[in-house]
Amino acid sequence: MDPMHLLVEELFILKVAFISNMTARLVLALGAEAKLEVVPGAVEFAIPFSTLEDARKVNNRLTILERKTFGKDYQISVAIVGCGYSGVELAATVAERLQNKGVVRAINVETTICPTAPPGNREAALKVLSSRKVELLLGYFVNCIRRASELESTNTPTEVESVETVPGFEKYILELQPAERGVQRKIIEADLVLWTVGSKPPLPHLEYSDVPFVIPLNARGQAETDETLRVKGHPRIFALGDSSALRDSTGRILPATAQVAFQQADFTGWNLWAAINGRPLLPFRFQNLGEMITLGRSDAAITPSFIEGLTLEGPVGHTARKIAYLMRLPTDEHRLKVGISWLTKSAVESVSLLQSTLSKVLSDSSARSD
Numbered sequence: 001m002d003p004m005h006l007l008v009e010e011l012f013i014l015k016v017a018f019i020s021n022m023t024a025r026l027v028l029a030l031g032a033e034a035k036l037e038v039v040p041g042a043v044e045f046a047i048p049f050s051t052l053e054d055a056r057k058v059n060n061r062l063t064i065l066e067r068k069t070f071g072k073d074y075q076i077s078v079a080i081v082g083c084g085y086s087g088v089e090l091a092a093t094v095a096e097r098l099q100n101k102g103v104v105r106a107i108n109v110e111t112t113i114c115p116t117a118p119p120g121n122r123e124a125a126l127k128v129l130s131s132r133k134v135e136l137l138l139g140y141f142v143n144c145i146r147r148a149s150e151l152e153s154t155n156t157p158t159e160v161e162s163v164e165t166v167p168g169f170e171k172y173i174l175e176l177q178p179a180e181r182g183v184q185r186k187i188i189e190a191d192l193v194l195w196t197v198g199s200k201p202p203l204p205h206l207e208y209s210d211v212p213f214v215i216p217l218n219a220r221g222q223a224e225t226d227e228t229l230r231v232k233g234h235p236r237i238f239a240l241g242d243s244s245a246l247r248d249s250t251g252r253i254l255p256a257t258a259q260v261a262f263q264q265a266d267f268t269g270w271n272l273w274a275a276i277n278g279r280p281l282l283p284f285r286f287q288n289l290g291e292m293i294t295l296g297r298s299d300a301a302i303t304p305s306f307i308e309g310l311t312l313e314g315p316v317g318h319t320a321r322k323i324a325y326l327m328r329l330p331t332d333e334h335r336l337k338v339g340i341s342w343l344t345k346s347a348v349e350s351v352s353l354l355q356s357t358l359s360k361v362l363s364d365s366s367a368r369s370d
């Protein structure tokens with residue numbers, strides 16, 4: 001655990017000790033961490049995709065693999081476990097990056113991708129994945145991940161015939177168990193395994209005067225709250241975002257999305273003030289504004305909830321998504337900084353695209369004249 005988390009954990013204990021104070025309130029907004037312990041080998045060999053640090057790690061590994069295989073007839077293989085929003089976004093983006101230098105396989109235990117997404121977003125994502133030749137392995141559960149070298153040394157029979165590796169890189173073997181009876185299991189290999197399945201809130205152990213503080217948690221480890229966003233049975237503790245669970249009027253737990261967390265933040269702020277000042281607390285009602293999915297550098301799909309049946313796709317969806325993000329940033333200063341950064345990035349990308357197109361045209365024409 002890093003020092004910052006330790007410090008905050010200390011603060012929690014301190015805050016809970018102050019709970020008898022009339023104005024003291026505690027807010028839990030800890031998010032959720034990737035949960036890899038569910039499958040043998042995932043902790044050791046898979047890279048989660050949940051934090052900025054994870055994204056950097058994935059980028060570094062891909063860059064090294066690209067360098068080591070540059071100019072060689074080698075297909076970099078990437079396995080992505082999970083086809084929820086982040087798995088699909090990752091598959092589309094990695095496939096766009098690797099193009100014909102690699103193969104991307106995305107595995108999902110359900111028989112569809114993004115099962116909870118609006119149909120428009122799912123269809124747009126399926127189109128992009130198919131155009132980028134992402135192999136979808138739907139209806140399979142990843143049973144375990146092993147080093148390919150371990151299998152070779154034990155002479156375990158596999159359907160993977162010969163395992164070619166990138167020098168200095170391990171190759172991994174994933175065992176896929178079919179979710180349906182009668183379907184054969186599959187064994188696939190990968191240079192890189194990316195993990196996007198499951199998450200767990202890092203709720204710290206809380207104590208009040210040396211007595212453990214029991215927070216009601218659901219099966220996913222989220223703190224259950226009432227509709228005023230107070231933890232059930234603890235009127236002085238509020239919880240919001242991914243570390244909390246609140247059911248909507250139909251009884252379904254609200255999704256762990258930024259949209260929910262963002263809206264809950266306003267209510268928590270208001271309810272904290274109301275609780276301290278003896279005013280009635282407001283019940284939280286989620287206002288679903290729609291859903292967005294990123295599908296590469298200039299591709300996205302966006303399905304707004306307020307226009308029935310509309311999905312914006314491709315570059316139009318990409319622009320609409322960027323505008324929506326800009327609008328949701330907290331201040332004009334943030335909007336300006338982010339806007340400038342996007343413009344600079346797209347200008348640099350356009351110049352490098354122009355350069356590579358020009359050099360390709362020049363090399364083609366010199367080859368023709370030879």
Ligand SMILES: Cc1cc2nc3c(=O)[nH]c(=O)nc-3n(C[C@H](O)[C@H](O)[C@H](O)COP(=O)(O)OP(=O)(O)OC[C@H]3O[C@@H](n4cnc5c(N)ncnc54)[C@H](O)[C@@H]3O)c2cc1C
Nearest residue numbers: 005008029030031032050086202241242256257258259261
């Ligand atoms: C790859 C990926 C893509 C996503 N894309 C989207 C999207 O497009 N749209 C969308 O709506 N949602 C998206 N989400 C989900 C969204 O990021 C979360 O739902 C949202 O960030 C939840 O907000 P939160 O405040 O609950 O938690 P977080 O944003 O995770 O914030 C919690 C913070 O608490 C810190 N923390 C945790 N424990 C401690 C401790 N003990 N002490 C101190 N600090 C601590 C964490 O480091 C973190 O900074 C995505 C998630 C992932 C992983």
